[in-house]
Amino acid sequence: MDNQTRREKLYEMLETAEAPLTGVALSKALNVTRQIIVGDVALLRSSGKKIISTARGYQLAWEVPEKGFHQELPCQSQSMDEAELEAELNVVVDNGGIVHGLVLSHEVYGVIRVSMKLYSRRDVRQYMDRIREEKGPLIVALTQGRHVLQVETRNDEDMDALEEGLKEMGVLA
Known part of the structure; x- marks a missing residue:
């Protein structure tokens, strides 16, 4: 998997996650080191993706959906x-x-x-x-x-x- 495809997959995982995902969990799922995940998250953020770090892992920033x-x-x-x-x-x-x-x-x-x-x-x-x-x-x-x-x-x-x-x-x- 190339770098861009990996970042797209990482973002897709965050979009579908019901809870924050740790760097370790993401690194295992994508078969790379945790440091690579840290770098990918930084690149995704710099491209405008709203990813936040919490005590429980990475997640997308809260945006009010239309339902609820x-x-x-x-x-x-x-x-x-x-x-x-x-x-x-x-x-x-x-x-x-x-x-x-x-x-x-x-x-x-x-x-x-x-x-x-x-x-x-x-x-x-x-x-x-x-x-x-x-x-x-x-x-x-x-x-x-x-x-x-x-x-x-x-x-x-x-x-x-x-x-x-x-x-x-x-x-x-």
């Missing part, structure tokens, strides 16, 4: 800690939602986007385990707990249910 219900929900918590963040994310997935990410707006750093792609409690638990392993402050500490959740649901009822759950938690602004 999408919201950006402003949230606020003065005492945001790991347990509360985990509970907040679980409210979304427990009510049929997908957490695509969160957005922070900081006076100095500007807009910070965190891609998540969390579909289930298992995804939330794995995400939080990685945060705990790092033993650093939560990124929402930069904005004193203010953030915007980017969520998607299959229907309006699920969106209403997850918004109600966030209101009950006291985090929906």
Whole structure:
């Protein structure tokens, strides 16, 4: 397979993936080294492809598809800690939602986007385990707990249910 064909296949894999793909997984699937994948991703990005790196691997940047219900929900918590963040994310997935990410707006750093792609409690638990392993402050500490959740649901009822759950938690602004 030539270089251009490999990059096209890599992009196709990202387009059809339901979860982020690690560099190792991509390198095995395409029978090249992980470093080749890193270079291919850089070339694809420079050609305008919207590929992002997350803690769980590479994925395409979130764009709002025409189907489904999408919201950006402003949230606020003065005492945001790991347990509360985990509970907040679980409210979304427990009510049929997908957490695509969160957005922070900081006076100095500007807009910070965190891609998540969390579909289930298992995804939330794995995400939080990685945060705990790092033993650093939560990124929402930069904005004193203010953030915007980017969520998607299959229907309006699920969106209403997850918004109600966030209101009950006291985090929906």
